[in-house]
Amino acid sequence: MISDQMQMVGRLLGNYQGHGRNRARSGATAYMGEERMPTVRTLSLERKVAIGVAALAVSSWAIGARTRFVGRRRRTAEFSTMPRVDGGVVEVDYRRSPDAEFGVIFCNGLGFPHEQWAWVREHLPESAACVGYNRPGHGLSSPLPEATLEEQFQIVDELRKYYLDGLPVVLVGHSLGGYLAAAYAESRGDAGLSHVVMIDPTVIADLQAIVGKLPHAWARQHLLLESVWAATGLNALRPIGAFHGLYPGEVSSSITEYHALPRTWITAYREYLTASTYPPVERLTVPLHVVTALKGTKAAKHRASQEQLLELSDRSWHHLYEEANHIGILAEQTHAKELAELIVPGSWI
Template identity: 75%
Template structure:
């Protein structure tokens, strides 16, 4: 069973962590959340992992109980992951799994560390940084920014507790659903997400990975051909890469719906897909 706690860093700041390490752990998993999502978004995926999997989910700076880190660089974000690995997953081969913006962060972290101690990367409907840069100033970019600001305003009024984000509330068990509603009711969630979104537009694209790569793409509700082609570009990051397309999954549903979560869990287990 996963435990929620905080990890205190050398400077006294906190990182909120959702972790589990069984005594017979054979490998570790670090989950990178999507924009505006807490570790609970991985609840069903974790449920379908084998008992010998050690898992670490965490809130990035400014989210949940994690201390803010204004203007945090990518390297500062990656140092947190280094500390999480050292504290909770020492001695284990580690799988990096990220959804949406977290998919980019997982791959970028793997590239920055040269694959040391890593098993493979799983990018789940990842944000494509080159696309994000190309969208800057366009209508989709404007809509995304307005959405985050409006969610922050809605949370500040306290009314979004009565109108939780439907894509989340539909799929999870009641206990997880309640935690998600509480998380999304915090204005801080959305103001931090807005800052993350703006920062991501200046992130460098990932160039090359030294480890295998799994890319899982959700196409429901998208321009299928365009979205699939964009995601397929990620396959060039590794000499060993696989693409899995889920035509009946939405961007949120690919992690939130049990059927898809089970399929993602199979991609996470080392050696199960080779």
């Protein structure tokens, strides 16, 4: 009897405890279910900044890579190359009609391709056989890291023979190209040369005077930074504003693609350092035009420096452009048309 009663009590207690355990499990399940409810988490400011910077870096790199790819393909399709004896090539953009009466060789400014002459060429007559080229290491031209001044002259010799044989030649240069045009004319005398047009040229004596000083260091740093921007793709996102929108769309895009190449700026850096070792031009036996852009400069000082170049030739003229800057002098159509008139032999006499 007692054992039967004990078994009954045990069953009752077991049922009660089981019910309690079920309730406990049920409560725990409900509580745990509340813990599993989705919560909204916010990113810290540092993480947001890091994600933004990473996204910008990836996107700019991708845009830069695409810009370089498109640029190489466009340049290869649109421009030709002149083979050289050493196995290298020089990128060339030229035209010559059967009735050509004179030739023009354009020498580019530091860090710019031959497309910078687009407007000037546009306003030259059909009687002008035009040759634009990229110096070694620029565009499709083979690199020549230790190019001497005489090696630069040899390229011009080859261009004359290959494209302009038999024509009197006008040498036209901008910035560093202005110096190279005059230096070439000095080294070759007046053999087959008509005249020289220096457009806001680099004055080698002025460049040598700042070596080791802050302006020289800043110029070097600027060129190195441009190569970094090009490598990261930022040059494609931020094209040089001084010419942007002034040239036709295709020309502007081509120059932007050219500037998106890190090698453009590394080569320009080497050219800048080498230029400080060049000898100043002393004397020309052909007529000379010096064109000076005054906007954005210390006008009086810049003008005085450029005026000294008039002493290079007994027949020289100085043309001042107060509303043109160093790059805009070629990029703005109005100025380019006037420059074209200086290039045509006899039109300025």
